[in-house]
Amino acid sequence: MANYGTSIDKKWQNKWEESGLHNFDENAKGEKLYVLEMFSYPSGAKLHAGHWFNYGPTDSWARFKKMQGYNVFQPMGFDAFGLPAENYAIKTGIHPHDSTMQNIENMEEQLKAMGAMFNWDHEVITCLPDYYKWTQWLFLKLYEKGLAYRKNAPVNWCPSCNTVLANEQVIEGQCERCDSEVEKKQLTQWFLKITDYAEELLEKIDELDWPEKTKSMQKHWIGRSKGAEVTFKVENSDISFDVFTTRVDTLNGVTYVVLAPESPFVDELTTEENKSIVENYKLQASKQSDIERQSISREKTGVFTGSYALNPINGKRVPIWVGDYVLATYGTGCVMAVPAHDERDFEFAKKFNLPIQRVIESKDGSDDTLPFTEYGKLVNSGEFDGLTTEEAKEAIVKKLEETELGRWKVNFRLRDWLVSRQRYWGAPIPVVYCEKCGTVAVPEEQLPVELPYDIEFTPDGKSPLSKSESFLNTTCPKCGGHATRESDTLDTFVCSSWYYLRYVDSKNEEKAFDVDKVNTILPVDKYVGGPEHACMHLLYARFITKALRDMGYLNFDEPFTSLTHQGLILGPDGLKMSKSKGNTIAPDDYIKEYGADVFRMYLMFGFAYSEGGAWSDDGIKSMGRFIDRIERLLEECRNEIVNKENTKTTMEKSEKELNYARHYAIQHVSADTEKFQFNTSIARMMEFTNSLSKYLNDEKNKNVSFLKEALVDYIKLLAPFAPHFTEEQWELLGKDFSVFNESWPKFDPKALIKDEVEIAIQICGKIKARINIPTNLSDDEIKEFAINQENIKAALEGKNIIKVIVVKGRLVNIVAK
Ligand code: ANZ
Numbered sequence: 183m184a185n186y187g188t189s190i191d192k193k194w195q196n197k198w199e200e201s202g203l204h205n206f207d208e209n210a211k212g213e214k215l216y217v218l219e220m221f222s223y224p225s226g227a228k229l230h231a232g233h234w235f236n237y238g239p240t241d242s243w244a245r246f247k248k249m250q251g252y253n254v255f256q257p258m259g260f261d262a263f264g265l266p267a268e269n270y271a272i273k274t275g276i277h278p279h280d281s282t283m284q285n286i287e288n289m290e291e292q293l294k295a296m297g298a299m300f301n302w303d304h305e306v307i308t309c310l311p312d313y314y315k316w317t318q319w320l321f322l323k324l325y326e327k328g329l330a331y332r333k334n335a336p337v338n339w340c341p342s343c344n345t346v347l348a349n350e351q352v353i354e355g356q357c358e359r360c361d362s363e364v365e366k367k368q369l370t371q372w373f374l375k376i377t378d379y380a381e382e383l384l385e386k387i388d389e390l391d392w393p394e395k396t397k398s399m400q401k402h403w404i405g406r407s408k409g410a411e412v413t414f415k416v417e418n419s420d421i422s423f424d425v426f427t428t429r430v431d432t433l434n435g436v437t438y439v440v441l442a443p444e445s446p447f448v449d450e451l452t453t454e455e456n457k458s459i460v461e462n463y464k465l466q467a468s469k470q471s472d473i474e475r476q477s478i479s480r481e482k483t484g485v486f487t488g489s490y491a492l493n494p495i496n497g498k499r500v501p502i503w504v505g506d507y508v509l510a511t512y513g514t515g516c517v518m519a520v521p522a523h524d525e526r527d528f529e530f531a532k533k534f535n536l537p538i539q540r541v542i543e544s545k546d547g548s549d550d551t552l553p554f555t556e557y558g559k560l561v562n563s564g565e566f567d568g569l570t571t572e573e574a575k576e577a578i579v580k581k582l583e584e585t586e587l588g589r590w591k592v593n594f595r596l597r598d599w600l601v602s603r604q605r606y607w608g609a610p611i612p613v614v615y616c617e618k619c620g621t622v623a624v625p626e627e628q629l630p631v632e633l634p635y636d637i638e639f640t641p642d643g644k645s646p647l648s649k650s651e652s653f654l655n656t657t658c659p660k661c662g663g664h665a666t667r668e669s670d671t672l673d674t675f676v677c678s679s680w681y682y683l684r685y686v687d688s689k690n691e692e693k694a695f696d697v698d699k700v701n702t703i704l705p706v707d708k709y710v711g712g713p714e715h716a717c718m719h720l721l722y723a724r725f726i727t728k729a730l731r732d733m734g735y736l737n738f739d740e741p742f743t744s745l746t747h748q749g750l751i752l753g754p755d756g757l758k759m760s761k762s763k764g765n766t767i768a769p770d771d772y773i774k775e776y777g778a779d780v781f782r783m784y785l786m787f788g789f790a791y792s793e794g795g796a797w798s799d800d801g802i803k804s805m806g807r808f809i810d811r812i813e814r815l816l817e818e819c820r821n822e823i824v825n826k827e828n829t830k831t832t833m834e835k836s837e838k839e840l841n842y843a844r845h846y847a848i849q850h851v852s853a854d855t856e857k858f859q860f861n862t863s864i865a866r867m868m869e870f871t872n873s874l875s876k877y878l879n880d881e882k883n884k885n886v887s888f889l890k891e892a893l894v895d896y897i898k899l900l901a902p903f904a905p906h907f908t909e910e911q912w913e914l915l916g917k918d919f920s921v922f923n924e925s926w927p928k929f930d931p932k933a934l935i936k937d938e939v940e941i942a943i944q945i946c947g948k949i950k951a952r953i954n955i956p957t958n959l960s961d962d963e964i965k966e967f968a969i970n971q972e973n974i975k976a977a978l979e980g981k982n983i984i985k986v987i988v989v990k991g992r993l994v995n996i997v998a999k
């Protein structure tokens with residue numbers, strides 16, 4: 183009977199809990215190390231192999247760091263508000279609160295079965311009032327600072343989830359959750375002003391130890407673009423509008439301008455006879471997603487407003503069109519069209535027979551194809567002819583500045599974060615609307631604005647809370663008159679934008695967190711989770727950290743210093759696991775059969791951590807056999823050392839070999855584990871295992887005290903990967919609880935110097951022999967050694983040695999005739 187599995191798991195989990203081994207004491211010795219795994223979503227399903235892959239190996243890393251002397255803080259909690267729980271409730275009729283709390287209970291049990299050293303006493307559950315009270319507080323702080331505001335805007339609407347979505351939740355025109363085609367709706371919603379931080383969010387990325395791909399995705403999402411804003415006056419009118427352009431050098435080539443259909447200028451500038459056709463076009467455009475509208479391949483559409491604008495650089499009169507390839511939400515929502523030098527303008531001009539005027543020539547004048555989108559030299563541009571693109575941008579902006587019709591401008595793709603949701607299962611937005619006072623923030627002492635339990639939450643496009651009279655009707659905190667509560671709830675990404683702060687001080691009833699505590703324990707030193715959060719959670723959390731810093735609550739700039747993404751564990755068929763495909767792996771069954779350690783070790787050994795791959799039953803079986811083998815081996819080792827007298831104290835060849843394997847393992851397991859390379863770490867442990875086994879079987883006269891030392895290091899090195907099993911082995915060895923209070927072994931560089939090295943012996947460049955020689959020989963001694971080898975001697979018979987070349991540690995070449 184193998185000495186691991188669920189009974190051993192339980193024994194040590196209980197012992198860890200009773201002894202408080204994993205409790206975090208901020209004053210304990212050792213440098214603090216905040217290790218954080220993205221908390222999970224307690225949706226209908228239980229923990230799956232993907233959760234285990236996120237949490238198991240990361241816990242091994244945390245244990246490794248603890249043994250290295252760090253004071254590790256590794257909390258866990260639940261991202262408990264959100265759509266899946268609500269959708270599940272709609273399907274089953276079970277209230278989201280009840281199903282969520284039940285799921286949390288199940289998941290906690292599963293997480294405990296993993297044997298991770300989570301600081302459960304710091305747990306946070308975002309759907310409970312003691313947490314969301316402070317999410318509401320955060321919202322109020324942002325509101326106070328002008329970082330939360332309400333506006334009417336075209337927003338993304340998911341017709342299936344029945345709610346608006348943030349831009350970040352729209353993936354290629356589809357809802358991030360349910361893949362439905364996202365529509366546009368004009369609504370009054372709450373936004374957080376993340377754009378105030380666009381510049382810093384971009385700049386600071388380079389300083390982060392994050393995967394390059396994630397950094398570049400975030401950079402692209404923020405999308406800094408340097409250009410100019412140019413003002414066009416409307417002919418025979420007081421109206422003027424700005425366009426944003428990155429190619430102000432092409433200003434003389436503007437042959438028309440285009441407004442986004444949603445631009446407020448459209449109605450103002452459309453003449454009587456064009457009204458109906460423009461109205462019609464606006465309606466058509468509202469049904470298209472931004473992605474479709476921007477697609478290069480799609481045929482351009484548009485209508486003429488009937489009005490003309492004046493080009494500020496040369497006074498030329500150009501028609502004003504409406505076209506849906508211009509987005510309302512970027513730049514100014516108006517563009518100057520230069521068909522000779524822009525792909526989309528070119529197609530538009532061709533289709534509607536608008537003039538095309540070349541103003542940029544390739545630098546050597548040889549390329550006359552249009553559109554010509556590269557940089558070059560100006561032509562047909564009056565006083566600017568002959569300037570390069572770079573020079574012309576400077577000169578033209580300078581000239582426009584004189585008349586205040588143009589200026590440099592930096593634009594960002596990033597939009598403000600829309601946080602209102604027309605759904606039930608979220609934190610109520612702590613605001614009331616008073617007939618007399620308007621929008622009034624709920625005072626902090628009245629928080630939390632509790633989410634009522636009895637609610638009709640079947641979605642119909644209206645906020646469920648708006649159907650609860652008792653929730654809606656309240657008194658105005660300012661004037662005491664009648665007021666109506668905001669009935670939208672907050673995007674769950676608001677809840678998760680600050681949870682890493684609350685963990686530190688999760689029981690605090692007076693404050694969201696204690697400033698000193700948070701500033702001591704944060705930033706998070708290692709954050710581990712899925713790459714899908716690159717432009718959502720990871721961006722929002724950075725923004726919130728910076729906003730709270732500027733309010734004086736935090737003294738650091740970035741929440742997550744170092745980030746690692748785990749890969750995806752696929753089904754045995756190599757496809758993404760899903761219930762409908764029937765290829766899911768239920769960890770619980772495997773844990774029952776093999777115990778947590780085998781499961782964790784398999785995940786670490788079977789996959790490169792950031793890559794993942796297909797699950798294999800054979801893989802976990804063979805990991806089971808490996809642990810079996812270690813168990814037998816360690817028992818044999820104990821038999822050799824317990825109550826055995828030490829008759830041999832010297833280090834002979836076999837001891838040196840094992841010692842080499844031991845220090846080699848220490849060196850590489852340390853270096854590889856540090857980098858989350860668990861698979862190679864475990865491979866090094868397998869080599870160490872083989873060496874240990876070899877010594878045990880082959881060496882009849884053992885150096886007992888040395889073997890004992892090697893064994894101690896062996897168990898310590900294995901401990902982070904197989905925590906329950908090694909605790910048991912540690913105890914069997916007669917050692918004190920716990921192996922995790924031991925310090926991580928250090929390697930001895932001297933043990934890694936081999937006394938012998940293999941060299942090749944060549945005669946005239948041809949290899950004749952390979953031999954082992956002592957490493958400490960001089961060149962002359964090596965020559966002697968080589969020439970006197972039996973077969974070399976024979977080969978050299980009758981020849982004259984002309985010279986002997988020695989390449990230390992590698993070869994000896996004898997030149998002879
Ligand atoms: C004139 C021009 C001439 C342009 C030329 C490009 C090439 P990035 O780099 O992404 O910032 N643009 C501006 N606002 C837009 C909007 N709301 N919807 C669609 N397109 C818009 O792109 C900036 C360029 O995208 C701008 O420079 C503008 O076209 C277009 F030879 O202005 B350009």
Ligand code: ZN
Pocket residue numbers: 616617618619620622658659660661662663665
């Ligand atoms: Zn009032």
